[in-house]
Amino acid sequence: GQNIDQPTEMTATEGAIVQINCTYQTSGFNGLFWYQQHAGEAPTFLSYNVLDGLEEKGRFSSFLSRSKGYSYLLLKELQMKDSASYLCAVRGNDYKLSFGAGTTVTVRA
């Protein structure tokens, strides 16, 4: 089975940095994905990690440690529009994505 854990909520101030952690226990591993989902909208692809290390893409970075079953998404220079739910998803040995329940990030002025 798959078990994906991430915090339920986080709050941060505009311009700050927030780190969203994700731990997973899965039968097989073929990549970890982060998606952003605004209320009532589609999950939007943010990043993909399959090898250990940090992937940087503008203000967003994602890190993976396969041996620890751990990833984080780092959001820098927070903007009000970054208020959303952030979904951690793991792909096992097949094609199915197993999702965590999501972390709701609230950015305050």
Place this chain on the structure above:
Amino acid sequence: NAGVMQNPRHLVRRRGQEARLRCSPMKGHSHVYWYRQLPEEGLKFMVYLQKENIIDESGMPKERFSAEFPKEGPSILRIQQVVRGDSAAYFCASSGTSGSQGTQYFGPGTRLTVL
């Protein structure tokens, strides 16, 4: 707009009616996945289809639910005799390469409410 399209965006049905949800994958994509999202829960995999083939329907309830992806036209998720517990957001995703490699891109979802 070359993104994944879903319609309707909102669907209201009474108990016992049928719900048909449609998904047009991103242009050039031939792999389609359906997920269901219940309030306060993560997305749960339901079914994976390629054109004219159901590859994996292990996440779909055995009764009342069916899915297809015909040679022409959108993928359809069909729920017969809906019950209140079917109320959820149903998301479709598509990928361009084989399911174990491609990134899945999501549509805006259909929010089904069963009265």
